[in-house]
Amino acid sequence: MDWIDILLKVVYCVLVVVVTMTIAGYSVMAERKIASWIQGRIGPNRARIPGIADIPVLGTALVKLGIFQLPADGLKFLFKEEPVPAHVKKVYYTIAPCLALVPALVVLVVLPFGVYYIDGQAHPLVLADLDIGILFILAISSLGVYGVVLGAWAGNNKYSFFGGVRSSAQMISYELALGMSILPVFMWANGPTGGLGDLTLFNVVTSQTALWNVIWMPIPAFVYLTALFAETNRLPFDMPETETELVGGFHTEYGGFKFGLYFTGEYAHMVIGSAVFTILFFGGWQFLPTFGFLPEWVANPWASWGWIGSVVSVIFFIVKLYALMVFFIWIRWTLPRFRYDQVMTIGWKYLLPMALACIVFYAIVIGAWDTFMNVQDTPAIINQSAP
Amino acid sequence: MPTQIKELSVGDAVRRASDYQDDLQGETMSLNMGPSHPATHGVLRLRLELDGDYILSCDPVIGYLHRGDEKIAENMTYNQFVPYTDRLDYLAPLANNVCYAMAVEKLAGLKMPPRCETIRLICCELARLSSHLLGVGVYGMDCGAMTVFLYTYTQREKLYTLFEELTGARFTTSYTRIGGLARDIPAGWLGRVNDFLNQLGPAIDEVDNLLTRNKIFLDRTKDIAPISKEDAVSFGFTGPNLRASGVDVDLRRDCPYLGYENYDFEVPIGSVGDCYDRYLVRLEEMRQSLSIVRQAIDKMPDGPWYAEEAKKIFKPAKDKVLTSMEELIQNFMIVTEGPQIPAGEVYFEAENPKGVLGFFVHSKGGGVPYRLRIRGASFCSLSILPKLLPGMMMSDIPVVLGSFDFVMGECDR
Numbered sequence: 034m035d036w037i038d039i040l041l042k043v044v045y046c047v048l049v050v051v052v053t054m055t056i057a058g059y060s061v062m063a064e065r066k067i068a069s070w071i072q073g074r075i076g077p078n079r080a081r082i083p084g085i086a087d088i089p090v091l092g093t094a095l096v097k098l099g100i101f102q103l104p105a106d107g108l109k110f111l112f113k114e115e116p117v118p119a120h121v122k123k124v125y126y127t128i129a130p131c132l133a134l135v136p137a138l139v140v141l142v143v144l145p146f147g148v149y150y151i152d153g154q155a156h157p158l159v160l161a162d163l164d165i166g167i168l169f170i171l172a173i174s175s176l177g178v179y180g181v182v183l184g185a186w187a188g189n190n191k192y193s194f195f196g197g198v199r200s201s202a203q204m205i206s207y208e209l210a211l212g213m214s215i216l217p218v219f220m221w222a223n224g225p226t227g228g229l230g231d232l233t234l235f236n237v238v239t240s241q242t243a244l245w246n247v248i249w250m251p252i253p254a255f256v257y258l259t260a261l262f263a264e265t266n267r268l269p270f271d272m273p274e275t276e277t278e279l280v281g282g283f284h285t286e287y288g289g290f291k292f293g294l295y296f297t298g299e300y301a302h303m304v305i306g307s308a309v310f311t312i313l314f315f316g317g318w319q320f321l322p323t324f325g326f327l328p329e330w331v332a333n334p335w336a337s338w339g340w341i342g343s344v345v346s347v348i349f350f351i352v353k354l355y356a357l358m359v360f361f362i363w364i365r366w367t368l369p370r371f372r373y374d375q376v377m378t379i380g381w382k383y384l385l386p387m388a389l390a391c392i393v394f395y396a397i398v399i400g401a402w403d404t405f406m407n408v409q410d411t412p413a414i415i416n417q418s419a420p
Numbered sequence: 421m422p423t424q425i426k427e428l429s430v431g432d433a434v435r436r437a438s439d440y441q442d443d444l445q446g447e448t449m450s451l452n453m454g455p456s457h458p459a460t461h462g463v464l465r466l467r468l469e470l471d472g473d474y475i476l477s478c479d480p481v482i483g484y485l486h487r488g489d490e491k492i493a494e495n496m497t498y499n500q501f502v503p504y505t506d507r508l509d510y511l512a513p514l515a516n517n518v519c520y521a522m523a524v525e526k527l528a529g530l531k532m533p534p535r536c537e538t539i540r541l542i543c544c545e546l547a548r549l550s551s552h553l554l555g556v557g558v559y560g561m562d563c564g565a566m567t568v569f570l571y572t573y574t575q576r577e578k579l580y581t582l583f584e585e586l587t588g589a590r591f592t593t594s595y596t597r598i599g600g601l602a603r604d605i606p607a608g609w610l611g612r613v614n615d616f617l618n619q620l621g622p623a624i625d626e627v628d629n630l631l632t633r634n635k636i637f638l639d640r641t642k643d644i645a646p647i648s649k650e651d652a653v654s655f656g657f658t659g660p661n662l663r664a665s666g667v668d669v670d671l672r673r674d675c676p677y678l679g680y681e682n683y684d685f686e687v688p689i690g691s692v693g694d695c696y697d698r699y700l701v702r703l704e705e706m707r708q709s710l711s712i713v714r715q716a717i718d719k720m721p722d723g724p725w726y727a728e729e730a731k732k733i734f735k736p737a738k739d740k741v742l743t744s745m746e747e748l749i750q751n752f753m754i755v756t757e758g759p760q761i762p763a764g765e766v767y768f769e770a771e772n773p774k775g776v777l778g779f780f781v782h783s784k785g786g787g788v789p790y791r792l793r794i795r796g797a798s799f800c801s802l803s804i805l806p807k808l809l810p811g812m813m814m815s816d817i818p819v820v821l822g823s824f825d826f827v828m829g830e831c832d833r
Contacts, residue, residue, distance in 0.1 A: 368565065368636055374473070
């Protein structure tokens, strides 16, 4: 590999991390702003950089929208005093927030977020087009629980201990339902339409050209989304930090930038979870499903636009992702919280059986489709060489 | 020793508690919840013994907010104690003011003119609205529904603006005096109260829609901490907590004061006595209070807003003090020595938002009580916790505490 290729990869990496962190950061802002709209408040509308309010209309609008709250909060996390309680285990206390954030960022490597065309051939915009894409995502993102548990134990506080125990049980339980619920998608992607026998996410997106998975696999989509709420510790499943009973849950003893890392990690998890959901069930960056009778260009109207088309596809992907984030936020500020044992009941008694039943059902359907519809023209659309 | 595997059913809290007492596996954990903890709404401290997430025993520790109000009352004149009653149930200060004033007036044998009574009644019901709005909102927040809290809090802010206009203070109102009120209602105030009530109804419906049939909320509250009729009575429950357990007692209806007998309202009763019933009772009481205030506004009588015949108790009007010798002396005596209350003992209790607030006043004549005893509802509500909580989960604590809607200021006094 040429050194320029390596350099390019590094630049891509930095770019992807920066963009994801910005999206995660601005989802915090979106959270605060949308929460305030739901609750009939105004929300953050004061933070500004000097001189910005002098710009006639745009400046004041941005200030009122709270755009500058994010840098202000970030700087606050960086510069505020960071008291380390005397009773914590210092090494683990320091490592834990990093462990919470890093898996979320590592997952980005295999996440395709757009498409580009060379000679009519579609290529994914992705850092590493791994064959085991989704397996990698599941494996790495499940490491996120270590950050939470380690932080909870290092905190050496009974409340954070409770939060840690609960979150480990919860996140591990819901991982099962999460993993099971996406199997039908891959059975479909590798069955009649895909047929390449791998787990790349790009493959999944191209298999949805005719019909987005959410339309004919609503129950797996629902199970995945519910499990995603639990995995990202969002209300109504925010057992690790039920603030009314456990004060702050696993991060009770954390402050300053370490808390900020946890905070960002949670939102990064949400962004990535939403991205995976968009890819698996909402057709990724595709514009509309063709439903089998619409012309092919409906799915990718920008296919012939060159690099502009790639940018448009990325934008469309982010739009879908953000729609899902808004849904996350909307749920959080509307619903009450489950009790811990109810969360476990839902995970084991409802979601997991539902996911298993879906596997059986869709296996039969897809098997029958493969057998009787006799699909001949399997499109080999994936160029295995990485971009 | 072979490991024993125990079948647990989550709903069967009482049985599980007794089972666990006998043969425990592993260690228990003692947890100190409070006095500064988000679930305890103030400075209640719970000493918990936990087995995993299940509570084995609970020992409420109170007294962190003890100020010695009863002793303070012995060292000041009757009117000087009015601001201290604000700080009992500080979420409904107007109702406390009225209750205290009526206790002392009962001892003095004073009869208030109808306008004063009606104003006081409006105060009581607005205080009930304010307290229940916060109670329901905080209860929602304890279950995780943050938005409900902000919806009700918005309404409470509007109510506080009305209080401010009426009394000059948003929070600690100190509105009543022995033998009357601090001042008459301002011009146009009733109209603004009516405007407030008109938009409060839909706001209550909104909370109703968000919580009452919400599956998660039902899971969290239904059949959680049911309190039987017998328990509720024997632990001295009063107010909404008692009525949620199915005991049909409401002092406003059963021994009316302030002319409550002239108003048309219903008393909501719960059937099971669980957390959900306590929420429903509060929600319905808000609607009833709303209708009571509307009726009171409609029939607001004219006339004096203080007891004119109470020469040695209620201060004369300012212009008379400045112009007439008799009134000047009277004013001087009341300010220096306090309202002259005859010797005797009296107990008066009123249906306050949190339950029955009672004042026992023992006077030996003069302007200072010999002994003043306060009976608060929150103290009784909390006394059931050692019996109620064992066998429940730790996550139920915020819900149970929220459903009691207690105030430590009234409990600790």
